[in-house]
Amino acid sequence: MKAFVTEANYQDGTVARWLLSTLAALFPGLAKIWADRAYRGRFVEEAAQFNIDVEIVTPEPDQKGFAVQPRRWVVERTFAWLSNYRRLSKDYEQWLETSDALIYGCDFSCHGTSSSST
Numbered sequence: 001m002k003a004f005v006t007e008a009n010y011q012d013g014t015v016a017r018w019l020l021s022t023l024a025a026l027f028p029g030l031a032k033i034w035a036d037r038a039y040r041g042r043f044v045e046e047a048a049q050f051n052i053d054v055e056i057v058t059p060e061p062d063q064k065g066f067a068v069q070p071r072r073w074v075v076e077r078t079f080a081w082l083s084n085y086r087r088l089s090k091d092y093e094q095w096l097e098t099s100d101a102l103i104y105g106c107d108f109s110c111h112g113t114s115s116s117s118t
Helices: 012-026 042-048 072-083 096-111
Strands: 032-035 053-056
Touching: 012 042, 042 053
Parallel strands: 032 053
Antiparallel strands: none
16 A cells, blocks of 8 residues: 545645656556546556556446446445544644554554555
């Protein structure tokens, strides 16, 4: 896992572009990323420079109401795990580094080992 906490005024696709070189270096076997529509455009183009295929998961054109999207459940499950920790359910922290550290602590607690060490 790689956590990167920013101020709320940055768009997800912008921050994800900042992380591409780090992800490619930390996880050289990374070949595919599933993402929602917020990551269309420049993120997909820049990921291709690192030989990472980005699949944008979109709802079916005739979909009405809620439906589970392929691979989206993985993201939602992770957010649910992290939300179990009161310190992460609200933004109380003054420094971004504290929020970042708390995410790694929760990851360690959920999995028994830190997946960030791989």
